[in-house]
Amino acid sequence: MDASRFFSLLLILCMTLSAQAESEQVQAAMSIDRAVQLYGALPRTSKMRVSPNGKLIAFLKSTTDSSSVLVYSLEEKKVVSGANVSEIRPHQIYFMDDDHLILVASEHRRVMGFRGRFDVSTAFALNTKSGDINQLLRPGEGIYAGQTGLGGVVGTSENNRYIYMPAFVAESATDLSPDFSLMRVKVSSPRRPKQWVKGDKDTIDYFMDGEGNVVAQEQFENHNNRHLIKVPAERGWKTIFSQNTVIKDVEFVGLTPNYQSLVMINENPATGRIGYFTVSLADGEVSQRPLGREDADVDHVLMDINRVVHGLVYAGFTPDYELFDASRQSRVEAIIKQFPNEMVSLIDWSPDWRHLVFKVEGLSSAGSFYLASEGGEPRFLANAYPDISPEIIQPTAVYAFQASDGMTIPTLLTLSLSQAENPQRMATVILPHGGPASYDRKGFDWLAQALAARGYLVLQPQFRGSTGFGVEHYLAGQGQWGRKMQDDLTEAVHYFAKGGLVDPERVCILGASYGGYAALAGVAFTPELYACAVSINGVADVKRMLKDERSARGKDHWVVAYFEQSAVAKDYSDDDLRAISPYYAADKVQAPVLLIHGEEDEVVPIHHSIEMEDALSDADKLVRFVTLKNENHYLMEGATRQQALHEILRFIEPYLAE
Known part of the structure; x- marks a missing residue:
């Protein structure tokens, strides 16, 4: 890390932490029981x-x-x-x-x-x-x-x-x-x-005009890899859009307000960003120039119950909005300005746009809901977490570093108030997100907050393969499970350790879903790097994962092709799949491992953790396996979420202690 850049970051961190840590009580690391009670609970509202x-x-x-x-x-x-x-x-x-x-x-x-x-x-x-x-x-x-x-x-x-x-x-x-x-x-x-x-x-979706009439249907022919849009014709259906593709690489999300065109999300070849295009229902003509900014990806669109698109939401650590109606755009911008330095999300609106609901997250709130009616000031409605006061919200910062091959890796840091006086050589948790086609945001993250409240620095690198940072960043992750995607996490540890923020002897890796895979891959493929690992509903065997997908969907299904392209190169062997599967490298693991899995997980079946535990036990490795009863992939139940958090904090504590 360049010294001047590091000291600038350190100064920002010190100022951020010191401004918030106003009492000895706040500066002390929170107890495990208290952290579980506060951060492990489901949002009250x-x-x-x-x-x-x-x-x-x-x-x-x-x-x-x-x-x-x-x-x-x-x-x-x-x-x-x-x-x-x-x-x-x-x-x-x-x-x-x-x-x-x-x-x-x-x-x-x-x-x-x-x-x-x-x-x-x-x-x-x-x-x-x-x-x-x-x-x-x-x-x-x-x-x-x-x-x-x-x-x-x-x-x-x-x-x-x-x-x-x-x-x-x-x-x-x-x-x-x-x-x-x-x-x-x-x-x-x-x-x-x-x-x-x-x-x-082959039909996968329908689009309607708000009066009970179907204006288009979307199809995907898995047997010959064709993505189609068909519209009603005098006799049956007429194809207006056809694309030969192994996986769906364009997304039809809604309709323009006049119901004359479909809204399509696709790459803008001129900028390498994800943009908003229209496809005419009359003849299938695709707009040549997308709407929207050239410096940010479109994350999703704002649409109503009839899927009429009213605006765009841009990707990034905080959302940015573009409403197609200028007066609505001005209102949204004015309301967001009333909450400086906070993450403000537009989450609902009335059909006439007179009434808007916002959620505000940041140093002032773990999540507050406001109603902004036309002509009036935003009206407070409720707190998502009423027991979490602003004084115990752990602050966040954004920093980007360059990987060894030049790829920029944006990183979200959640900082511990207990380290306000000296944010250096901190015990650290690397927290890779799931997906992997996803990204983290700066809003309230219950797991990152709980870890930081315990005194740990939390790093969330947006490794290649993450969405939200341009097509090039996303495509750089194709076929890189356990390889360059994992290298980005490894280099994050080295980068921030070299700069003095991270204590390289006290680093754990923790994640859920793909993040759980990355946690297992971290201790299997870079065993000297981590002091412990926690995998929540994580993939352990990529070969078995692809087999399960083929069995559930059929070998020709586009979802199977997506996972194949995401995880490995186009042409691969069983040996290639084994090489990126932590299950087959259990004997290389040196750090203790905690496996947590919902018994009702249908996204990543629990057999991944069962078999990983068996492999680690057979290799005489230290492993603990916790089954969450009546829980699915997403930790939706309050009791099991708190159970999982308690297990995590108790497990990592001895390995991150000074």
């Missing part, structure tokens, strides 16, 4: 939404034992309806209209005709006046029973009486290859939904 008329808000209220969706009247200043949703795990809620709230939930259960248990997505309609809940689609009512995704909504009718949902529909009881059709569901009485459009086995 989440999923904040506003009704179209701006008179109601709805949100998820969680405790250790239960979860409820509550509907609150802003005029009456009281809860007017709600429902206990502990059994259905809602992960998304939104208003369809003033009278109905849509809940998209998941339940881990058996699926008729299949072995094992699966995360089954389902949608419900909650009446905001009565509190009654109706399930919108049910297997067996013309709906194929052997499917796990019944929570998708692609549009509504003009009067909101009907909602349109895709589902696999079998022709008969013996039909084992059902078509992906579009169902029309009456919201007030969803029994007996009607098959509105008959799809086929």
Whole structure:
């Protein structure tokens, strides 16, 4: 690290820490039990939404034992309806209209005709006046029973009486290859939904015009690797877009406000950034020049229940917005300016954009919700974590270093208030993100905060293969599992140790999903580097992972091709897969390893951790394996999240102690 750059960073860190560490109590490292209680808990309030008329808000209220969706009247200043949703795990809620709230939930259960248990997505309609809940689609009512995704909504009718949902529909009881059709569901009485459009086995999505008419369907032909957009024609369907590709490298996300074009997210060849293009539904013509900035990737779009796109959200450690309506853009910018140095996220809006909901995260809050109605100042609604005061929020900083081959690696640092007086040679946790096609943000990260509260420096390098930093950065990670992607983490340790921030004798690596793989790869392939490792729901055997994907989806499926291209080179052998699998290098591991896995994980099955434990035990390595009961891939349950955090903090403590 260049000395002048290091001392500049050190000065910033000292000023940041000293400004926040105002008492001896804050400067002391937090106890494990206290950190688990505060940071391991689920957010008390989440999923904040506003009704179209701006008179109601709805949100998820969680405790250790239960979860409820509550509907609150802003005029009456009281809860007017709600429902206990502990059994259905809602992960998304939104208003369809003033009278109905849509809940998209998941339940881990058996699926008729299949072995094992699966995360089954389902949608419900909650009446905001009565509190009654109706399930919108049910297997067996013309709906194929052997499917796990019944929570998708692609549009509504003009009067909101009907909602349109895709589902696999079998022709008969013996039909084992059902078509992906579009169902029309009456919201007030969803029994007996009607098959509105008959799809086929290659259909993957539908787009509608807000009046109950399908304007396009998206298909992917896995058998010949063709990505298609078809529009209604006088006889059947007409193809307007066709691309030969092994994996989907463009994403169709919504429609323009006039319903004349699809919105497509794709690489801008002129800038190497992910941009926003339009595809005409009349003739399939793709806009030559994307909308949006040339210096940032489009992360996602802002769209309503009918998937009309109103603006762009740019990637980065903090989100940046571009609304297509100039007056709306001015309002959003003005509100964000009222919260300087904070991460401000636009999370909901009314159809007329008079009422906007924001979430604010940073040194002043672990997550505060505000309602900004037209003509008024932002109104505080609730705190996500009311027990976490600003005085105990661990600050973050951003720094970028160059890898040995010249690749820039942006890095997020979460700093411990207990190190305010001397932020040097700190015990450090490397925390690689999952995905790996993902990236970290500067908002409240419960795991990074808990680790920093215990006195550790947390480094989150955005290794090559991460999204959000340009196509070149993402593509540089293709085929680099266990290789250059892992090297970026290794070089982060060396870089910040050389600069004096990291104590190289006290470094652990911890991650979930792909991050769990990276943690295992770290101690397997660079055994001298880490004092310990923690893998949460991590991949241990890449060969087995690809086998599982082929078995679940079919060898020709584009998802299989994605994982093949992401993990290894295009042409590979079993030996290549073994070479990047920590499972086959268990005998090389020197550091103690903690394995944590949800027993109901369907993304990375628990057998990865079971087999890794066996391999490490057979090699006489120090390993501990913790199974999280009734937990899936995402640590959605409060009790098991706290259990996992307690295990992590207790496990790493002796290896990071001075």
